[in-house]
Amino acid sequence: MKKILFFGILACILAFNACKKSSDDQGGDTEEPVKIDTVYLNDRVALASKVKVAFGISTPGMIPAATTASGTPVLVENKNIVDAISGRYIVIKPNFSYYESTIKGYYVSIVGSSVHFEVDYSNGRGFYRQAPQVQNSLFREGDYVDSSIIVKLPKYIVGDTLSLSYAAYDSLGHISNKVLAHVRIHSQNGIADYQDFVGSWKVNRKTDANGVWQNYYVPDTSRTHFACESGKVQYCLNNQQSCFEGIAAITAVTKYDLMFTDQNEYSELFSATLSRVVMDNSTCDKLNYGTQTVSKLEKGGWSFNPETKIMTIVVDNNGIEYDNFYSYQVKILEMTPQLVTLVRLDNTSYTVELVKK
Structure with missing residues (x-):
C-alpha cells in the first residue's frame, strides 16, 4: 500500500487577525485596530529587525562580496518558491555545484533591508541543531554543507512574498556567490x-x-x-x-x-x-x-484559504534540523x-x- 504523502522540512503560523466589528459606548461600530506588533512585508527594514536567524548575528550592511580565489565555493540557486507560515519558519536548503574547503556558515539577508545575518553553525544561539548524521566521503568533520538556513518569522505579517539572499563561507575565508530564495508567506486564519x-x-x-x-x-x-x-x-x-x-x-x-x-x-x-x-x-x-x-x-504549520478551499501544509519540524522539509496543498x-x-x-x-x- 502506498503511503499517502498527505500532510506531511520550513514554515510558520499566524498572520494578522481579520478585523472585527464591535459596539462602542455610543452604540456605533468601530473596527478592531491592527495589532501593534504587526509587520508589513513591504517594510523590509522592520521585518529584518523582527526575524530570528538560527545561529545568526545581525550585522549592518550588505552581504560581503564573493571572493575570486581558487577553491571558492559555488552555490546553485533553487528557482522553486519556498512556502512558510507566519509565526513559524522559513527553511532553505542550500545546494552547491562546487566546494573544496570546510563550509562553516552563511551570510543571509532579507532583500531590501539594510542588514545581513552572519550564520555560524559552530555557535548555538537559541536554536537546536540535530546531531550530525553519518557522513559520506564528501563531508569532513565540522562541515556544515548539509545544514539548512532557518529563519523564525514574527507572528503577525501583512503581505505574501519576499526574497532572501545568501552566500556561503568556508574555513579559509572564501565567500561564495550570492543566490536568491523566493518565499511565499501564508497567514493565520480567522477563527471562523x-x-x-x-x-x-x-x-x-x-x-x-x-x-x-x-x-x-x-x-x-x-x-x-x-x-x-x-x-x-x-x-x-x-x-x-x-x-x-x-x-x-x-x-x-x-x-x-x-x-x-x-x-x-x-x-x-x-x-x-x-x-x-x-x-x-x-x-x-x-x-x-x-x-x-x-x-x-512530523510537525509544521497549516493555513486555509476559505475562498478557494485550499489548505497549505508546511512541514518545518519546528525549526529543528531534519532532511525532510517540504510543503504541499490540498483542496477541501x-x-x-x-x-x-x-x-x-x-x-x-x-x-x-x-x-x-
Missing part, C-alpha cells in the same frame, strides 16, 4: 475559517483508481515465486527450476493521525509494519517472516465538524477521508 479543522483527526479511507472507497488500513500483500534447492529456499531465478508462489511481504498501516491547533500548528503521526520473508529461516515447507515497525512524527471537497474529504493538488488520482477522533 479554521474552527472546524481544530482537533485530532484519523486518516480513514481513500478512493481507488475507479473512485471506490477503500479501507486505508487493509494490509497490502505482495507475492512472488520461490524455489527449493538442496533443502533451502531461494527466489525463483529461471524456467528450469521447479517454483512455487508465496507471500514475499506484507505491509500494513497501523496509525495515521493528524492534529491541527488554533495556533496553526500541525502534526502528523504515521506508523506501519512491514513483514518480509527471511530466507535463512525459511524451509521448503514453510516460509518464515521478520517484522519491523516504521514510525514517523467536503467538511463537517466530524468529517473532511480532500484531494492533493499535486496528485488528484484519489480522494482522502478524515474523521474526527
